[in-house]
Amino acid sequence: MPATRKIRLGVSMVGMGYHLAAWRHPDASAGGNMELQHFVKTTQVAERGLLDMAFLADGVGIRFNDRPPGALSHTCKNVQFEPLTLLSALAMVTERVGLVATASTTYNEPYHVARKFASLDHISGGRAGWNVVTSATDMEAQNFGLDGAPAKGGRYDRAIEFVDVVRGLWESWEDDAFVRDKASGVNYDPAKLHILNHQGEHFRVRGPLNVQRTPQGRPIIVQAGASDQGRELAAATADVVYAAAQTLEDARAYYQDVKRRMPRYGRHPDQLKIMPGLMAVPGRTRQEAQDRYQVLQELVQPVVGLGALANYLGDLSEYDLDGPLPEPKDRRDHSRGQIFIDMARRNNLTIRQLYLSIAGGNGHRTVIGTPADIVDAMEEWFHGEAADGFNILPTWLPGGLEEVVEMVVPEMQRRGLYRTAYEGRTLRENLGLAYPEHPAAAARRAALSQALGSAAE
Amino acid sequence: MPATRKIRLGVSMVGMGYHLAAWRHPDASAGGNMELQHFVKTTQVAERGLLDMAFLADGVGIRFNDRPPGALSHTCKNVQFEPLTLLSALAMVTERVGLVATASTTYNEPYHVARKFASLDHISGGRAGWNVVTSATDMEAQNFGLDGAPAKGGRYDRAIEFVDVVRGLWESWEDDAFVRDKASGVNYDPAKLHILNHQGEHFRVRGPLNVQRTPQGRPIIVQAGASDQGRELAAATADVVYAAAQTLEDARAYYQDVKRRMPRYGRHPDQLKIMPGLMAVPGRTRQEAQDRYQVLQELVQPVVGLGALANYLGDLSEYDLDGPLPEPKDRRDHSRGQIFIDMARRNNLTIRQLYLSIAGGNGHRTVIGTPADIVDAMEEWFHGEAADGFNILPTWLPGGLEEVVEMVVPEMQRRGLYRTAYEGRTLRENLGLAYPEHPAAAARRAALSQALGSAAE
Structure with a gap:
């Protein structure tokens, strides 16, 4: 009997939570966005809740104009840790939860990105994910010698080639390339080293990557684009998509559209997990949930x-x-x-x-109610071809996430919709995605199997 | 009575140690260069030895041609962790030792570098250092769209401006910019936010940095250049220099030359610690030390x-x-x-x-002998205006470092040349360097003091 399909959960750790007034919540640490212990606690709560992954949105610069004047100095979305350094630190205080960092393809070089995520994958024992973004704001562009962000088409063209180069670099070494035989002095088998020699429109990258193949084969690729170009990039390369939709109809249309694009890239729809954002605000009663939400609303x-x-x-x-x-x-x-x-x-x-x-969900779906209400809402989308899981957007951190873990997760488990223990050690295993065989190893296996077939004839 | 000047110690963690055959040492973990626990152990040994810092050399690509063929596959200098991710992880398992990562100014953008080191400084509680390199090899250049490395002059021109931009970005926020007053909803004081608006020959960077000012005010800057341009960059901006010299005369000439260049940048020679590389191989007897070294020599x-x-x-x-x-x-x-x-x-x-x-020191000074021999050799340079400390190059890791910590450090302490406990919490404090006051705060203080002076007249 096949295992029942389970709902996947991630959590966004941006700011002090997703709500605009999160940092002003009475129980929040007002400066938590620059406190390491705040993130230690948050990822540990996520792991207690058996979440697939904790996700860090990012901008290469402050992404909000001070418009109207004072807008910026009254929010906490001004300073933050850099995601790759932070998640590497958090890998040391967690065991199973996936760690997804955002990195821009517009203002980076593929070699750096390939290395850093490969390194995070090794450090975390196979829990790294890369959220691919193209950086839409002019404020970010101005930190990199430009007056404004390049046009969307150009950004996505570059992103597609960028991801391609990164994936190629991740295949520099076969799984068993490193022999490390002290007696003979042979450290690696030269036949299992592959030089990329990429020459494309945007990049010329020789390789090889100076990092060994990673525990997940390659880190998980996450995408959040909603536009046509974003959907295409997701269908071609993503393992996970964070979507934004308010209604079942919109979510379903998005879900079906992206999954329909996959076969043209030789991919099965199950190879991509679509996880719309969900601001979930649970209470023991609907009134308690509303009251909890109202505390934050009044602080906007x-x-x-x-x-x-x-x-x-x-x-x-x-x-x-x-x-x-x-x-x-x-x-x-x-x-x-x-x-x-x-x-x-x-x-x-x-x-x-x-x-x-x-103010809460920034356009994402928001459900305020009892755990049963929230899981009903999840089920509707999960069984309605609109979601494989959800990216939880807590109102504030860590409290809003603790409420979800303590109230919503048990209800999901009671209904058989959610794991009761992590299935594997790596993010890939927990997402139920197959280990990507190295192309050279796959080719050798195919050749061998053909030779054996011919011999048997 | 002023505190006696103490010898500073760092340790290089590159490869499996500095010796070419380190990975083949009978007691080494042959694949330690890609094992997190290897580095956890190494930094913890460094901290047990009260070292100022652990240092990770780096290349953005494999830096060694396979020349003669087979050279590369018989060494372990082919794959490694990316330094900023690794040191962020190591910050979680150490308390006091400084963490110095290498980053290239030739193939990076200053905004990324400023952010990542600021983030590491927050994560580590003020223990981050940036080893500024300009990446000399063609192999690295070929990972970034070039056929070969740009000429040295151009690389250093860019490096000087790059460091300037990074330091400017680190001054985006004054120390007390973040008010975070939940009651009024004011998160920061706009008067204490400074937009860089850098427009230079190589970079246009608006800022501000989206990371709060760091525990050290700014991370420590390390340089290793030996050329005329490298010396000038060090004199202008470095807190620490790793030098390479074989003889007292060469080391002294370098030391005096770099320190003499400092006043033209308004700097006092004490603000820069010059730490030549030193391969130290201790034994209880000279013969034991020689025998230890010979084990590795025979494996080359x-x-x-x-x-x-x-x-x-x-x-x-x-x-x-x-x-x-x-x-x-x-x-x-x-x-x-x-x-x-x-x-x-x-x-x-x-x-x-x-x-x-x-094969051992790669051109750095090597001292093989009793702890007394090694400390004599250190003292000669330390008291001879040739060194403020040493960057220890262990033959292999962690064993070669353990020998230094267990045998050489106690001898240094016995002679009053080395600390018996860390003096401070940050790398800057342990190096005896002053906290850099924010320029805007300094200007306000100067204006106030002048106003008070006028009022008193």
Whole structure:
């Protein structure tokens, strides 16, 4: 009997939690975004909850304009640890939870990225994941000699080749290349070293990578793009996708579209786990859950709410907060902006109501209720071809995650929807993904099997 | 009474130790260069020995040609952990020892480097150091779209500006910029945020850095350049220099030259600690020390010895191993090559004798003897204006370092030349270097003091 399909869970560790006012929560450590112990605690809670992975979003620069003035200095999304260094440290205080770091393909070199994630995979015993992003903001571009971000098409063209080079570098050494025979003095078998010699439109990279093949064969690749180019990149290369959707219909359309694109890359739909963001706020009663959420909602200052909208819709501070959302005149080319506009139109929201509706989940689905309510909501999408799992967006950290682990996870387990122990040692094993055989080893195996077949004829 | 000047000690953790045959040592873990526990043990031994810092050399690519063929596959200098990820992990299993990672200014962007070292400094509680290198090999260049390394002058021009940008980014936030007042919702004081807006010949970087000012104010800067450009960069910016010299005269000339260049950058010579490499091989008797060294010398295969010479002098495999060193026809522009030639000429060495003489220290000073012999040798340079301390190059790891910690350190302590406990929590404190006041805070303090002076008149 095949194992029942289980819901996958990740957690986003950005800021002090996903809610705009997270750092002001009465029980939060206000400076936790720069405190190592805050992240130690958070990843340990994630592991206690048997989550597949803890995920660190990232920007190569502050990604938010101070618009309206004061917006930036009233949030905590200004400073943070660099993800690869932080997750390497956290690998030492956790055993099983996956560690997914964001790295930009627009402002990096593939050789560095290949090395760092390979190194994290070794350090963590096979728990590394790379969240591939193309860095959309002009603020980041200005830290790398540009006036603004390159156009989306160009960024994605580069990203596709970038991922290709990184994957090629990860195959520099076969699994058993290192003999390390002290007696003969042979350290590696030269036949099992493969020089990449990549020559492409954006990159010329000789290789080999100076890191041994990693415990997962290669680190897990995560993608979050919602645009057409993002979907294509995900279908071609991703093991996990973090999606954003508010409704079952949108989530299902996205899910089916991405999975339908996979066969053209020779991939089976099961090889990609789609995990939409989910802000889950549990309470023993619905009222308790609402009260918990309301504590944070009341801490959202107008300048911060307007700042959150300004990232996608431009500065709206000249309009009446309690009036309707005007047609945005400074809209950025970002799918999140459209989600916000749809939310406002669908529910006839004022500007204040709109920023309060996104203050928690920033456009991701939000479920506030009993553990049963939350797991019902998960099941609907999980069984409705809309999700393989969820990327939990805790309101604040670590408390909001502790609530999910203590209340929601047991309900998922009770229904047989979630693991009761980690299945494997590596992130890949826990995600139920196969170990990627080295292409040269696969070719040798195929040749041998053909030769044996011919001999038998 | 002022504290007596103490000898500083660092340790190089490259490969499986500095000796070419380190990985073949009978007690070594042959694959330790890719084993996390090997490095955990090594840094913990360094900390037991109260060393200032553990240092990880690095190349962005394999830096050794397979010349003569087989040279590469018979050494372990082919794969390694990426330094910033590894040292972040090691920060979690050590308390006091400094953690110095190498990063190239030629193939990186200053924003990434500034972030990653700032992050490591936070993770380690103020123990991060950046070893600034310009990456001399063509093999590294070929991983970044080039056919060969840029000329040295250009690399150093870029390095000088690069370090300047990184230091500017590290001053994005004043020490007390983050108010994090939950009641008012003010996270930081905008007056204490400084946008760099760097526009230079090689870089345009707006800033600010998205990492809070670090426990050391800024990470320690380490340099190892021996050339004129390297010395100038060290005099201008370095806190620590790893030098390479064989003789007291050469070491003293280097020491005095670099320190003499400092005042033109407004720096006092005490602000830079010069720590030549020292391969120290202790034994209870001189014979025991020699025997220990001989174990490794006998494991050096000719192909590996020739390979080590080939990096600097070209492939000499067509010559008689037991004949004299010919005039090199394929010499690389590297100061280490000249050291090798001088060694051969000074002692009339055959090719085999030359590679055996560099098999351990690779051109660095080597002292094989009793702890008293080794500390005598240290004192000669330390009191002879040739060294502020030493970068210990263990023959193999962790054993070669354990011998130094167990035999040499106690002798240094007995003579009052070395600490008996760490003086501070940060690398900067342990090196006896002052905390760098933020320039804006310094300017405010100066203005205030002037205003008070005027008022008193």
